[in-house]
Amino acid sequence: MNEIQTGAPASTSDTPEKADGAAVEIKAASVSIGDVNLLNNIDIRLAPLCVTGLIGPNGAGKSTLAKVVARQLSLSSGECRLDEKPYDAFGARDFARRIAYLPQSIPVATGLTVHELVRTGRYPWHGALGQFSADDRAAVDEALAITGMDKLADRSTDTLSGGERQRCWIAMLLAQQASVLILDEPISALDIRFQIETMNLVRSISRMRAVSILIILHDINLAARYCDEIVALKEGRIAWRGPAASLIDPAVLEPIYDVRMTVHTAGVVKLAFPKLAD
Amino acid sequence: MGQSLKRTLDPGLLSGALSAAAVIFGAILLREPLQTSLAADSVEEQFERLILLHATLPRITMAILCGAGLALSGTILQQVLRNPLVAPDTVAVNAGARLALALAAVLAPGLLGFGRDLVAIAGAAVSTLLVLAIAGSRRYSPLSMILAGLVVSLYCGAASTVLVLLKDRYLVGLFIWGSGSLSQQSWEPAIQLALRLLACGLPLAMLMRPLSVMDAGEEAARAVGVPVERVRIFAVGLAVLMAAFVTSAVGVIGFIGLAAPALATLCGAERFVARCFWSTIFGALLLVVTDLAVQVTGGDGGAFIPTGAVTAVIGSPLLLVFLSRLRSREPQLLAVDASMPVRTPHPARNAPVWAFLAAGALLCLCFLPLIGRAPDGSWFILPANMFGEIMPWRLPRTLGAAGAGGLLAIGGYILQRVTQNPMASPEIIGVSAGAIMGAAIVLALGGAASEISLGLAAAAGSFAALVFVLNIAFRGPAAPERMLLAGVALTALVDAAVGVFSASGSPSAVLLLAWMAGSAGGVDMTMAASACAAALIFLCVALLGSRWLAVLPLGTPVAAGVGVRVPLALSSLFALVAVMTAIATPVIGPLTFVGLMAPHMVRLLGVRSAPAGLVASALTGAALMTIADSLARTIAFPLQLPTGVLASLISGPVLLLLIAKGRKQ
Numbered sequence: 020m021n022e023i024q025t026g027a028p029a030s031t032s033d034t035p036e037k038a039d040g041a042a043v044e045i046k047a048a049s050v051s052i053g054d055v056n057l058l059n060n061i062d063i064r065l066a067p068l069c070v071t072g073l074i075g076p077n078g079a080g081k082s083t084l085a086k087v088v089a090r091q092l093s094l095s096s097g098e099c100r101l102d103e104k105p106y107d108a109f110g111a112r113d114f115a116r117r118i119a120y121l122p123q124s125i126p127v128a129t130g131l132t133v134h135e136l137v138r139t140g141r142y143p144w145h146g147a148l149g150q151f152s153a154d155d156r157a158a159v160d161e162a163l164a165i166t167g168m169d170k171l172a173d174r175s176t177d178t179l180s181g182g183e184r185q186r187c188w189i190a191m192l193l194a195q196q197a198s199v200l201i202l203d204e205p206i207s208a209l210d211i212r213f214q215i216e217t218m219n220l221v222r223s224i225s226r227m228r229a230v231s232i233l234i235i236l237h238d239i240n241l242a243a244r245y246c247d248e249i250v251a252l253k254e255g256r257i258a259w260r261g262p263a264a265s266l267i268d269p270a271v272l273e274p275i276y277d278v279r280m281t282v283h284t285a286g287v288v289k290l291a292f293p294k295l296a297d
Numbered sequence: 298m299g300q301s302l303k304r305t306l307d308p309g310l311l312s313g314a315l316s317a318a319a320v321i322f323g324a325i326l327l328r329e330p331l332q333t334s335l336a337a338d339s340v341e342e343q344f345e346r347l348i349l350l351h352a353t354l355p356r357i358t359m360a361i362l363c364g365a366g367l368a369l370s371g372t373i374l375q376q377v378l379r380n381p382l383v384a385p386d387t388v389a390v391n392a393g394a395r396l397a398l399a400l401a402a403v404l405a406p407g408l409l410g411f412g413r414d415l416v417a418i419a420g421a422a423v424s425t426l427l428v429l430a431i432a433g434s435r436r437y438s439p440l441s442m443i444l445a446g447l448v449v450s451l452y453c454g455a456a457s458t459v460l461v462l463l464k465d466r467y468l469v470g471l472f473i474w475g476s477g478s479l480s481q482q483s484w485e486p487a488i489q490l491a492l493r494l495l496a497c498g499l500p501l502a503m504l505m506r507p508l509s510v511m512d513a514g515e516e517a518a519r520a521v522g523v524p525v526e527r528v529r530i531f532a533v534g535l536a537v538l539m540a541a542f543v544t545s546a547v548g549v550i551g552f553i554g555l556a557a558p559a560l561a562t563l564c565g566a567e568r569f570v571a572r573c574f575w576s577t578i579f580g581a582l583l584l585v586v587t588d589l590a591v592q593v594t595g596g597d598g599g600a601f602i603p604t605g606a607v608t609a610v611i612g613s614p615l616l617l618v619f620l621s622r623l624r625s626r627e628p629q630l631l632a633v634d635a636s637m638p639v640r641t642p643h644p645a646r647n648a649p650v651w652a653f654l655a656a657g658a659l660l661c662l663c664f665l666p667l668i669g670r671a672p673d674g675s676w677f678i679l680p681a682n683m684f685g686e687i688m689p690w691r692l693p694r695t696l697g698a699a700g701a702g703g704l705l706a707i708g709g710y711i712l713q714r715v716t717q718n719p720m721a722s723p724e725i726i727g728v729s730a731g732a733i734m735g736a737a738i739v740l741a742l743g744g745a746a747s748e749i750s751l752g753l754a755a756a757a758g759s760f761a762a763l764v765f766v767l768n769i770a771f772r773g774p775a776a777p778e779r780m781l782l783a784g785v786a787l788t789a790l791v792d793a794a795v796g797v798f799s800a801s802g803s804p805s806a807v808l809l810l811a812w813m814a815g816s817a818g819g820v821d822m823t824m825a826a827s828a829c830a831a832a833l834i835f836l837c838v839a840l841l842g843s844r845w846l847a848v849l850p851l852g853t854p855v856a857a858g859v860g861v862r863v864p865l866a867l868s869s870l871f872a873l874v875a876v877m878t879a880i881a882t883p884v885i886g887p888l889t890f891v892g893l894m895a896p897h898m899v900r901l902l903g904v905r906s907a908p909a910g911l912v913a914s915a916l917t918g919a920a921l922m923t924i925a926d927s928l929a930r931t932i933a934f935p936l937q938l939p940t941g942v943l944a945s946l947i948s949g950p951v952l953l954l955l956i957a958k959g960r961k962q
Contacts, residue, residue, distance in 0.1 A: 112860035
């Protein structure tokens with residue numbers, strides 16, 4: 020096992036799309052709190068039109084990395100660049116117009132209607148005092164339409180089902196019209212149908228809007244199916260990275276999760292499962 | 298108890314240190330009288346001896362008994378209610394006893410001679426039952442229990458204040474007693490109290506074992522055959538009895554019942570028996586040390602400084618320290634459960650809501666000042682030809698109350714939205730208390746201070762209080778509870794500090810007392826007009842921040858994610874709340890609850906968007922305070938009650954109802 024772990028290098032850095040157009044570039048990023056190293060020397064690039072799946076066992080540092088990319092957490096060392104400028108060069112709203120972030124835990128009860136919640140996504144554009152303009156209105160309407168929430172626009176978010184609530188928050192992110200979306204486990208609380216719907220939505224957004232998406236997922240099969248690129252974290256380091264198509268392989272998965280895996284093939288789709296103890 | 302807190306203190310060491318302090322203070326206090334009285338020859342020396350034997354020594358004994366009784370009562374309550382912040386003070390046992398005694402003194406003075414203890418016990422029992430009933434409707438969650446206890450305490454305090462104002466000649470003594478003075482003239486009360494507390498020993502011994510089993514949790518206790526419900530009823534009864542005996546003997550002694558068990562737990566007393574033992578010892582020692590220190594430092598007037606107020610001054614910071622460090626024994630019980638009903642929106646209903654609010658506020662402002670009472674007590678509406686004579690008297694207080702109510706309501710709305718705590722308001726989380734503290738410090742340091750420096754100090758004080766409370770609140774889990782309790786502790790601290798300050802006889806203390814009572818009657822036209830103007834101006838300023846108010850409740854990550862500079866937004870909003878509170882507090886006092894009530898009413902009316910909520914809160918707050926002021930002016934005619942106290946009397950029950958109903962929807 021150990022052999023494989025060290026022997027599985029960061030195999031490739033060229034994304035399927037043009038690699039030079041990376042919107043976000045994180046170099047040699049490390050985060051430590053006290054003596055604990057949460058992230059160790061991470062390099063990652065997010066390119067337009069590319070859905071990057073972030074996988075790895077619990078405590079691997081996935082959410083920490085998402086927070087770093089979303090500038091919610093500052094680095095202990097390393098560098099973050101957005102559109103070839105360091106993160107510090109952007110003001111709060113300026114940054115929010117480019118990178119939108121959906122945290123792992125979102126408030127359940129907000130007391131807002133769907134429409135009101137989605138409107139808050141326009142804050143980076145109108146600010147604390149600016150007019151809510153026709154552009155803002157159009158962006159909100161479009162976000163509601165894309166996510167299919169337009170029919171529920173006047174419902175209170177508190178009365179929505181889990182899937183609807185998730186879509187509502189994604190709509191809010193869309194209204195933000197950022198070119199990079201960071202989604203921290205957006206489908207963990209959803210049933211299979213909503214998982215598929217949400218992943219389809221994420222994928223089509225990346226294609227339609229030419230945005231880059233970083234999405235944390237627990238389901239490796241979904242990740243392999245809907246992402247373009249996969250980055251696997253383990254103990255704060257990048258354990259593997261490569262095109263999503265090559266993820267489903269015991270030789271790749273076993274060192275990441277320390278679990279014996281088996282792969283089934285159903286038509287063109289390959290599915291990985293943990294091997295049952297015999 | 299959190300693992301990290303185990304054995305941070307050694308109980309033996311702590312009690313040794315406290316005993317040493319007691320011995321040192323005792324030596325200072327008793328050296329001279331002891332020397333002289335040993336060789337008592339002259340009349341003067343015999344007088345010294347009399348004081349020593351019949352005042353000083355009984356007082357020390359009394360302190361030991363009271364401290365031990367309260368500490369034990371607190372320990373039992375904490376054990377049965379599984380809540381580390383419960384104590385005779387926090388579940389309103391003391392306040393109920395005090396109010397009952399005040400009522401008896403006014404209505405049926407004969408009762409007091411007949412059975413002072415009975416009256417106190419009845420009062421304590423009623424208030425405790427009330428608290429338990431309210432908390433019971435929310436499954437005795439620790440938050441609701443402490444909140445209900447706090448509100449009932451404040452309510453009883455307000456009622457006692459009104460009684461003192463109405464019948465002051467009977468109750469001046471009660472006022473001093475009420476703040477917990479330990480002065481004694483003979484051994485009799487100490488012996489009586491000792492007997493009563495001893496009588497509690499037998500039932501306590503019988504309850505000891507079932508109570509110990511409850512260490513392992515309620516289910517486990519039930520599983521081994523402990524009749525949990527019955528044990529709980531008896532144990533609470535016993536604890537109330539002990540606290541009522543103490544209160545009946547010396548008045549309200551703050552925080553011993555909370556601090557002593559907390560110290561015992563902090564010393565690593567894991568088992569119930571050990572907690573009882575150590576907390577009794579700590580309670581007795583704490584009160585003796587405090588009382589001796591008060592006598593030593595207080596000089597000749599020391600005998601009259603109420604020790605109960607001093608323990609509160611010392612004890613409430615202690616509570617704040619514990620709050621920031623203490624983990625609940627059952628953390629899952631202290632989980633956030635403060636979510637209040639959020640009505641599903643009724644967009645169609647909004648128009649009538651606005652019409653209703655605007656009309657109501659207008660009606661209150663225009664019509665209520667006209668209602669008055671003639672010298673013979675009959676009610677009448679002011680005819681137009683008397684406007685010139687009467688209005689200069691009524692208009693300032695009405696306007697002042699309305700303006701201040703509006704200010705606090707806006708502050709409450711901002712705090713509730715930003716902190717996501719439905720119980721937050723300037724009064725409850727101690728911002729008002731901070732304003733008074735700021736003014737008190739300036740008065741204590743500089744004596745005669747100008748109004749501007751007082752105002753600035755009040756604003757600085759309220760901002761400091763706000764920052765302090767929020768800092769404590771967000772240092773650990775269960776933020777809403779921490780916030781409330783930190784605020785409560787702060788309010789108690791300021792209340793007690795003002796009590797001690799006024800007992801010191803400083804003339805500027807009178808001003809502080811007026812602030813505490815919140816008497817809009819003393820407001821002049823300039824002050825009233827500036828309160829109203831401030832309400833309007835700050836409403837506009839707050840409206841500028843309404844985008845922040847819409848985004849911040851979604852949580853810091855989301856707010857930062859859409860580009861809100863969260864620290865900047867929070868500090869601006871909090872500074873705004875601090876300034877508004879500092880302007881409003883001198884006009885209507887720190888305990889009106891209007892900052893809590895108005896936003897709730899607005900929410901119940903179905904107003905949800907931030908700007909609408911701000912405006913509606915301001916209107917509701919102004920209307921509520923105008924009503925309270927009109928009542929304060931008329932119901933006890935020809936006496937005029939302090940508006941702030943009356944407002945808390947009116948809103949207290951509504952608030953309790955809110956706490957009781959909160960979770961059901």
